[in-house]
Structure formats: C-alpha cells, structure tokens
Amino acid sequence: MDETQVVPPFLARVQPGTPAKNSPSQRSPKFLQLDVNNVKFQLGDVPALKKTITLTNTSGLRIAWRIRANAPTRYVVNPACGFLTSNEAQTLMIELMEPAKYSDRHKFIVQAIEAKDDEKDRRKIWEDSRATQLDKIQCVRVLTSGLTMTPLSTTSIDASSSASGTSTGTTASSTTSGTSLASTDSIGSSASTTESTGSLSSTGSTISDWGDKITELTNQAKTLLESKNKNSKQMVELVNQVKRVEVELDRSAQEYATLNSRFSELTNDIAQLEKKSKQLDEDLKALNKEKEFIMK
Structure with missing residues (x-):
C-alpha cells in the first residue's frame, strides 16, 4: 500500500506491538468540532431512523469538509460535504x-481540510495531493x-401478572384465615374474599382499557411511520435527481x-485567412500597376 494513501482510522489494521507514529509532521490539525462522537439509534420495528450531527468550524480558516461511511448503502446523509x-x-441529517x-x-x-477563498470545486480539493497528507487533513471518527x-405490551403483561399475583395472595390469605377462625367469623371472611374478587375485576378492566389505548397508539404510530417512509423515499429520489442534474451540468x-x-x-x-486575403489583394494591385506600366 502506498504510504501517502489516507486510510480512515476505523479501516486501518494495526499489528499488535506496532509503535504508534506521533511525529509532529504527521500530527492531525484541528479544524472542526462535533457535538457528538457516538450516534445512538433507538432500534425497533420502524422503516427508518434519523439522527443529527452538528459540525462547528473552530479554526479561523475557511475549510472544506465531507463525511464518509463504511456502509454507504445503509445510510442517507444530507448534506454529505x-x-x-x-x-x-x-447540521447533518443521518438516516x-x-x-x-x-x-x-x-x-x-x-x-476537514483548509480551503482557500477562491476554491469552489469540492471535488478538486479532495482529489488534490494535499488531501493525502496527514498533517493537512483532520479525520474525526x-x-x-x-x-x-422495550415493547409496551410486555410491560402491560408484567403489570397484569403482578396485579393477579397480589389479588390471588390476598384471596388465599382470606381463605386460610376463614378456615382457622370460628364459625362466627365466616361472614367477615366471605366479605374479605368478595372485596378481593372485586379488586381483581377492576384491575383486569383497567388493563383491558390500557391494551385498547396501546393498540390505538400503535396503529397511529404505524400510520405516521408509513407517511414518514414515503417522505423519506421522495427525499431520496429528489437527492438522486439533483445528483443527476449536477452530472449533466458538469x-x-x-x-x-x-x-x-x-x-x-x-x-x-x-483572422489569418483575412490577413492573407488582404496581402493577396495588395499583391494583385501591385501586379496590375506593373502590367499597366509595361503596356505603356
């Protein structure tokens, strides 16, 4: 591999025991700063996820920047440079x-790399030889x-199981107490059991209501995500159209x-032909004058 080729840090393979190169000539400059260095995606049953990264130029220079990914087909970054x-x-949108x-x-x-005020073509900047020099380019991973x-339905089931366990424990305790007491306390034990049963029915009704609400919210979320997915596809198509227009313009x-x-x-x-034509006209006039002089 050519030593002048820039290898992204996350693709570089360093052999164990190889000393790091910390020479001042290859020390990376500091042009920009990122608000986050770790993009966290909340994974789930959704068609797409979006996150943002903000780049800030902390130097006093004009710079050119670009972002690259090791899985470019999985992400859409706008803008990318x-x-x-x-x-x-x-602010960059990563989808x-x-x-x-x-x-x-x-x-x-x-x-990131320094860009002069008269440099407008990003492609020429990154194709230039200075873009391969580690002491002139900043790389941030x-x-x-x-x-x-965590699905909401799982939480609801756990809460239902906890409520059922508590109600069952209360009923069992009431039944045991009723058995050990005299017959004169049987009326109180029956009342306690009836109260526990009513509490269990109320809890079941509440869980059912929450289940209906969760189902309704889930349907609404799916509808919104489908709409968002359509908008994302339209945005990708527009970006592709813009790229095609840029190619046609180039x-x-x-x-x-x-x-x-x-x-x-x-x-x-x-212009050369006109000059020769004028010269020929002048030569022709001179020949005519000589001819007339000879005829006389």
Whole structure:
C-alpha cells in the first residue's frame, strides 16, 4: 500500500506491538468540532431512523469538509460535504434506512481540510495531493450504537401478572384465615374474599382499557411511520435527481469548454485567412500597376 494513501482510522489494521507514529509532521490539525462522537439509534420495528450531527468550524480558516461511511448503502446523509467559514456550524441529517440490518460495525468518518477563498470545486480539493497528507487533513471518527426498545405490551403483561399475583395472595390469605377462625367469623371472611374478587375485576378492566389505548397508539404510530417512509423515499429520489442534474451540468460545462476552445481556434484561422486575403489583394494591385506600366 502506498504510504501517502489516507486510510480512515476505523479501516486501518494495526499489528499488535506496532509503535504508534506521533511525529509532529504527521500530527492531525484541528479544524472542526462535533457535538457528538457516538450516534445512538433507538432500534425497533420502524422503516427508518434519523439522527443529527452538528459540525462547528473552530479554526479561523475557511475549510472544506465531507463525511464518509463504511456502509454507504445503509445510510442517507444530507448534506454529505460542503464548506465552512470561521465559527460557522452545519447540521447533518443521518438516516438509517433499514434498522433491521443495523450493525455495531457501522461507522462514519468526518474529514476537514483548509480551503482557500477562491476554491469552489469540492471535488478538486479532495482529489488534490494535499488531501493525502496527514498533517493537512483532520479525520474525526463517529461511532454508532443501537438501543433496543422495550415493547409496551410486555410491560402491560408484567403489570397484569403482578396485579393477579397480589389479588390471588390476598384471596388465599382470606381463605386460610376463614378456615382457622370460628364459625362466627365466616361472614367477615366471605366479605374479605368478595372485596378481593372485586379488586381483581377492576384491575383486569383497567388493563383491558390500557391494551385498547396501546393498540390505538400503535396503529397511529404505524400510520405516521408509513407517511414518514414515503417522505423519506421522495427525499431520496429528489437527492438522486439533483445528483443527476449536477452530472449533466458538469458534462455541459465540459462540452461548452470544448466548443469555446474550438471557436477560438476557428476565429484565429479566420483572422489569418483575412490577413492573407488582404496581402493577396495588395499583391494583385501591385501586379496590375506593373502590367499597366509595361503596356505603356
């Protein structure tokens, strides 16, 4: 591997026992700062998840930045590159398209490099040789982590089981007390048992109501997520259209430059032909004058 090639930190393979390179010439500069270095996704049965990262230019220079991922087909990042002036901030939207295929190996790297005021083409900046020099580019690694959601239905079932266990314990205690007491206390024991049964029925009714509400909220959430998924797909289509337009614009610019160069060449050829034509006219006039002089 060429030593000048920039390898993202999360892709680099360091052999055990290899000493770290801390020479001052390869020390990474500090251009920007991130508000988070670990993006946490709340995983669940959803079509897509979104998180944000804010970049802040902490240097006094104009910089160019870009973000790269080791799983680019799983994420949509908008915007994915740009410029930042001194103390300017930019918020990035990171969207995980298929949470079911998430892996904790997914990582991002944010790169920043100094950009002069007259540099407008991001592609030329990152294709330049200075983008391969570690002492001129800053690389910030962003990790990801997935948090599993606890279903609400499980919590409701646990609460129902706890309530049923408590009511059953109360009933058993009342029955045991009624058996050990004299027959004159049987009326009080029956009343206690009836009260426990009523409490259990009330608890069951409450759990049923909560179950209906949870079902209703779940349906509403699914409807909202479907709408959000459609909007996300539309946004992806728009981004793809913009990219296609950018490609067409680049192609048109190249064709325009070629035609302009050809036009300049033709203009020069026409000017040379006009100059030669004038010279021929002058020579022809001179020959006519000599002919007239000879005829006389």
